[in-house]
Amino acid sequence: MKYMLLIMGFREGEGMPPPPSSGAPSAEEFMHYQQELGQAGVLVDSGLLQSFEDATQVQVNDAGERLVTNGPFAESREYLGGYQIIDVPDLDAALDWAARCPGAKYGRVEVRPLVEF
Amino acid sequence: MGPAGEPVEAVFREEYGRLLALLAARFGDLDLAEEVAAQALLAAVETWPRSGVPREPLAWLATTARRKALDRIRRDATLATKLATLHADADPARRSEPVAEHEHIPDDRLQLMFACCHPALDLETQTGLTLRYIAGLSTAEIAQAFLVPPATMAQRLTRGKRKIQQSRIPFRVPGPAELESRLSLVLHVVYLIFTEGYAATGHQDLVRCDLVDEAIRLARILHRLMPGEPRVTGLLALMLLTDARRPARVDDHGIAVSLEDQDRGRWDSSMIDEGARLTTQALRHHPPNSWSVQAAIAALHDEAPSAQETDWRQVRMLYDELFALTPTPVVALNRAIAISWHEGPQAGLDHLEALASEPGLTRQHHWHAARGHAFARLGRHAAAAAAYRRASELAQTPAEIGYLSARAEKYATPG
Numbered sequence: 001m002k003y004m005l006l007i008m009g010f011r012e013g014e015g016m017p018p019p020p021s022s023g024a025p026s027a028e029e030f031m032h033y034q035q036e037l038g039q040a041g042v043l044v045d046s047g048l049l050q051s052f053e054d055a056t057q058v059q060v061n062d063a064g065e066r067l068v069t070n071g072p073f074a075e076s077r078e079y080l081g082g083y084q085i086i087d088v089p090d091l092d093a094a095l096d097w098a099a100r101c102p103g104a105k106y107g108r109v110e111v112r113p114l115v116e117f
Numbered sequence: 118m119g120p121a122g123e124p125v126e127a128v129f130r131e132e133y134g135r136l137l138a139l140l141a142a143r144f145g146d147l148d149l150a151e152e153v154a155a156q157a158l159l160a161a162v163e164t165w166p167r168s169g170v171p172r173e174p175l176a177w178l179a180t181t182a183r184r185k186a187l188d189r190i191r192r193d194a195t196l197a198t199k200l201a202t203l204h205a206d207a208d209p210a211r212r213s214e215p216v217a218e219h220e221h222i223p224d225d226r227l228q229l230m231f232a233c234c235h236p237a238l239d240l241e242t243q244t245g246l247t248l249r250y251i252a253g254l255s256t257a258e259i260a261q262a263f264l265v266p267p268a269t270m271a272q273r274l275t276r277g278k279r280k281i282q283q284s285r286i287p288f289r290v291p292g293p294a295e296l297e298s299r300l301s302l303v304l305h306v307v308y309l310i311f312t313e314g315y316a317a318t319g320h321q322d323l324v325r326c327d328l329v330d331e332a333i334r335l336a337r338i339l340h341r342l343m344p345g346e347p348r349v350t351g352l353l354a355l356m357l358l359t360d361a362r363r364p365a366r367v368d369d370h371g372i373a374v375s376l377e378d379q380d381r382g383r384w385d386s387s388m389i390d391e392g393a394r395l396t397t398q399a400l401r402h403h404p405p406n407s408w409s410v411q412a413a414i415a416a417l418h419d420e421a422p423s424a425q426e427t428d429w430r431q432v433r434m435l436y437d438e439l440f441a442l443t444p445t446p447v448v449a450l451n452r453a454i455a456i457s458w459h460e461g462p463q464a465g466l467d468h469l470e471a472l473a474s475e476p477g478l479t480r481q482h483h484w485h486a487a488r489g490h491a492f493a494r495l496g497r498h499a500a501a502a503a504a505y506r507r508a509s510e511l512a513q514t515p516a517e518i519g520y521l522s523a524r525a526e527k528y529a530t531p532g
Contacts, residue, residue: 001285090287091237092295113284 002044002114003094007082007103011052025102030082033102037084042097048082081107085114128174129158133253134338136178138225140186141232142288147250147278149186149196157182175222226251227342228288230335233277234303235286242277243306249274251338252331262328263313304352304408307335311356316514329360340395350399351408357392358415361385372519377424389419407442410435429459446475447483454487462494482508486521493528502528 009024030048037043052072059067072079081103088094091111098109133154140150157178171177190197233246248254248262260270280286291299314328336353343349365379374380393416399409414435421427436452449472457465469488478484489504502525509521 003284090285090289091235092287092289092291095237111284 001090001094001116002085002087003091004112004114005084005086005094005098005101005103006080006110006112007084007101007107008078008110009052009081009103009107011077011079025106029102033100034084036100037086037097042086042088044085044087046082046084049080052079078107128170129161130253132175132178133158134226134229134251135175135222135224136182137250137253138229138288139179139223140182141229141250142223142225143183144186145288146196147281149189150182153182153185153189154178156185173222179222224342225288226338227290230303230339231290231299232281232286232288234299234306235281236299236302237284237286238277238280240306240309242273242280243302244309245270245274246277246281247306247335248310248331252335254331258327300346300348303339304348307332307339308352308356310335311359315359329356329363332356333360347399347402348406348408350395351406351410351412354392354395354399354412355408355415357388357395358412358419361388361392361419367516370519371516372523373514373516375520376418381422384419389416392416393420405438405442407439410439410442414439424458427458429455433459446472446478449475450478450484450487454490457487457491457494462491466491466495480511482511482513482517482521485511486524489521489524489528493524498528502526 034043034046037046055072057067057069057071057073061067084097084101086094086097088097091113094111094113098104098111101109103109136157137150137154140154141147144150160181161174161178165171230247230251233250234243238246245259245263248259249256254262256271256274257267259274260267263270290296310328311332314330314332333353333356336349336356339346339349340353361384362376362379364385365381365383366374368374392412396409396412396416399406400413402409414432417428417432417435433452433455436448436455440448440452450469453465453468453472456468466488469484469491472478472484475484485504485508489501489508492498492501492504505521505525505528509518509525512518512521
């Protein structure tokens with residue numbers, strides 16, 4: 001069963017609840033986690049995203065016209081920082097991996113099962 | 118065997134949870150398990166009145182349900198593929214294997230209970246699923262018990278079941294690293310079912326009292342499956358020792374009777390004996406857990422001939438211990454009440470007043486009633502009347518409102 005671990009970060013300020021730990025995970029922490037996933041043979045895919053400030057929004061209306069806007073969706077208080085797709089037997093195994101993700105310490109990790117076709 | 122009906126019903130009620138747990142564990146699919154369990158029960162209703170209830174009803178039901186499941190898998194290629202990816206029991210070699218009359222049938226209810234009480238589900242869903250699948254209550258019965266429309270409960274159960282399926286919550290007892298916290302959730306659900314029913318025992322609505330029995334039945338199942346687990350033993354003991362007082366809790370006019378004024382002769386002595394025995398057993402484990410300590414407090418009350426002759430010193434010490442384990446405002450309130458009995462009403466009142474800034478307490482009647490009681494014992498009748506009046510305004514059940522209003526009246530009358 002495949003699960004996506006969405007690594008969510010909080011935007012600072014705006015009365016946001018503080019993350020479990022302050023600061024941000026280091027690249028080394030993520031590298032190490034990535035290696036562990038690889039060695040366990042559960043990693044399907046992964047990616048880290050550039051800052052949400054570099055995001056661009058695209059929408060297409062009924063007439064087929066593009067609307068391109070700069071930046072993240074204004075109202076979102078959280079942003080996606082990266083993801084892993086893992087293949088494990090069940091939710092408990094996925095939660096175990098999510099708990100070890102450095103993102104869980106500094107923000108939160110959302111675990112979503114992938115639709116199976 | 119005579120005409121079925123009630124005996125068949127009784128067997129179903131008793132066996133449904135085990136049957137469903139068995140099928141869920143075997144096929145890894147709750148929908149399928151539910152469907153074929155229902156079919157097996159239907160087959161039993163048709164067959165048993167003629168042939169008699171089989172000696173091993175569960176084995177009969179399990180065999181029948183499994184056959185139905187395998188038929189269903191044969192007919193439904195999509196389901197077969199799905200089960201294959203689940204590595205579930207779609208293996209043809211095992212398909213025709215019959216269940217012998219005396220084959221040991223595993224009890225998989227613990228696994229199913231951990232799935233129903235998984236932290237990925239919200240508390241209301243955990244409670245609903247546990248009552249539906251482990252206790253075998255119908256959706257309508259659960260809805261009635263929690264005073265929600267049946268459609269709301271049906272939707273809640275469907276969503277919960279869907280999440281178990283889609284996110285593949287395993288039917289498994291968690292490993293040692295997670296067991297502690299996961300078992301806490303299971304026990305919390307069982308106790309919530311108990312308190313939901315217990316709080317309502319003053320209602321004319323007797324249906325809700327069934328929740329108390331269901332909670333005790335669930336705790337008995339857990340205790341049978343985890344006999345060495347002191348928290349389970351403690352919880353079962355606590356519920357037995359509390360429910361033992363049920364016959365004396367409400368008078369003939371439906372008015373609540375305080376612990377102090379209850380006719381202790383009406384308490385259920387066999388439940389008290391069993392509860393006390395279990396408490397001793399649970400307290401042998403160190404360090405003690407909050408369930409066992411609460412059970413020990415309940416046992417001291419149950420074994421005392423009157424409120425005055427209760428070992429309040431011991432009760433107070435146990436509340437100190439409980440507060441160290443779970444420092445909640447409610448425990449602090451109960452501790453203050455114990456202090457008022459042990460050291461005197463003024464000491465108790467001082468502790469109660471120190472809790473005046475806890476909104477969770479001041480919005481409920483218990484804190485006000487405890488103050489009223491302390492004032493009354495100090496001879497401060499006007500203050501007692503005011504506190505009892507406030508408590509009666511905040512109380513929820515007619516039995517409690519009746520009791521608290523009567524107290525307020527009593528102390529408001531001069532002389």
